[in-house]
Amino acid sequence: MYNRSLFPAELPMVSIVVPVRNSEGSIRRLTESLLRQDYVNMGGALEIIYIGSIGDTTWAPIRDVIADGRVVAIEADIVADGRDANPKRNIGLRRARGQILALTDSDMEMPDDWVSGGVLRLLQSGHKVVAGPMVSLGSGFWSDYVDHNEIGSKTPRMAKPYVITKETLGKPGYKLPITANVFLCREVFGRVGDLDPQFTQTYDDYVWFRDIVVTGYSILCDPGLAAYHRHREGFKSLMREYWSAGCGCMDYIARHKADAFSRARSRQLATLLYGSIAAVTLLALMPVLTVAMGVAGYVLLAAISILKSEKRSAWVFPAVTFVLGCCFIYGIIYRFFRQSWRGVVLTEIRYHSLLYIHEPQEASS
Numbered sequence: 001m002y003n004r005s006l007f008p009a010e011l012p013m014v015s016i017v018v019p020v021r022n023s024e025g026s027i028r029r030l031t032e033s034l035l036r037q038d039y040v041n042m043g044g045a046l047e048i049i050y051i052g053s054i055g056d057t058t059w060a061p062i063r064d065v066i067a068d069g070r071v072v073a074i075e076a077d078i079v080a081d082g083r084d085a086n087p088k089r090n091i092g093l094r095r096a097r098g099q100i101l102a103l104t105d106s107d108m109e110m111p112d113d114w115v116s117g118g119v120l121r122l123l124q125s126g127h128k129v130v131a132g133p134m135v136s137l138g139s140g141f142w143s144d145y146v147d148h149n150e151i152g153s154k155t156p157r158m159a160k161p162y163v164i165t166k167e168t169l170g171k172p173g174y175k176l177p178i179t180a181n182v183f184l185c186r187e188v189f190g191r192v193g194d195l196d197p198q199f200t201q202t203y204d205d206y207v208w209f210r211d212i213v214v215t216g217y218s219i220l221c222d223p224g225l226a227a228y229h230r231h232r233e234g235f236k237s238l239m240r241e242y243w244s245a246g247c248g249c250m251d252y253i254a255r256h257k258a259d260a261f262s263r264a265r266s267r268q269l270a271t272l273l274y275g276s277i278a279a280v281t282l283l284a285l286m287p288v289l290t291v292a293m294g295v296a297g298y299v300l301l302a303a304i305s306i307l308k309s310e311k312r313s314a315w316v317f318p319a320v321t322f323v324l325g326c327c328f329i330y331g332i333i334y335r336f337f338r339q340s341w342r343g344v345v346l347t348e349i350r351y352h353s354l355l356y357i358h359e360p361q362e363a364s365s
Helices: 026-034 058-068 083-093 113-126 141-148 186-192 206-215 235-255 260-285 286-311 312-343
Strands: 015-018 044-051 072-078 099-104 129-131 134-136 161-166 181-185 218-221 227-229 348-354
Touching: 015 113, 026 044, 026 058, 044 058, 044 083, 058 072, 058 227, 083 218, 099 113, 099 186, 099 348, 113 181, 134 141, 141 235, 141 286, 141 312, 181 235, 186 206, 206 218, 206 235, 235 260, 235 312, 260 286, 260 312, 286 312
Parallel strands: 015 044, 015 099, 044 072, 129 218, 134 227
Antiparallel strands: 072 348, 099 181, 129 181, 161 218
8 A cells, every 4th residue: 555645635536447348257356456446545536437338248246336326337339340448448538537547457456556556656757658567366377378478478567667658669678558557647538539449459459559659648667556367268268369469460550550569560570471481491401400409499498488487387388379479470361361352340339328327426435
């Protein structure tokens, strides 16, 4: 818990916006973690806004907190070719009343000092946007893999604080954050505007963070603002996630060919392509030597993974990364040809309405 003396006498109101869709399995735990925030005990006002689909099953476990006004629930009729999180986030951000806006996801759980930590960093750092990493709530192999694998990590690790600006965008060590754990001042949303509702694959939040940086804002990424995530449990779900990320990466590159992030991703893809061609050529010409080099390389990568993660199971990490990398590349190829031949199916927002109307005067507690 942060010392109250570090904050101003009058605390800014914070609005937390969460897109949901059939999230009944995790929404209760997220809600309870948000209602436990010590920011309210300090005297700060907190507004929790969930935006779901029409007839969303998410509401069933939290009917009580919706009915008593501690959570605002909005239903939106959205037709999307893929993810509909961005149009839902836009609805919530427009509805929000706080001076500070926070975004997270329905499969997260937040430490009791998450809001106070985000607000304090905004007030003290001079940055208008601050973000933190995700840490697994689980303890199995797949949670260890997502948290500790050293190659091809999809989730920003933030081993130490760094700041993303126009100059550092796309550079190694300056990975863009995600909307599962971010705080921003209202003026940023006022200037930058909506998240792209037509971006319906993973990477849907990267475009918005790119726009924030291009507009002239800097983003502080701080490991001290970590939050807890229910990582995908199982190989098939991770394969789908990496495939979707490949689709999103291709969408990003297609829309923003000239920016540093796209150029960096394009260089990485080119390196993978040339490396694959070289490996196949060597295998055809010198099969024994190529296999020996491959085994030696795998042993080296496995040893590094075990040393850095301190997990004996990490010897499997390179093999898992190889398969997931193939899924990522397949997603890029699939999306490239789909865009070229069929075009992108646009998101349609028909309307949105309040499921429960409640306007709290001070706080959500």
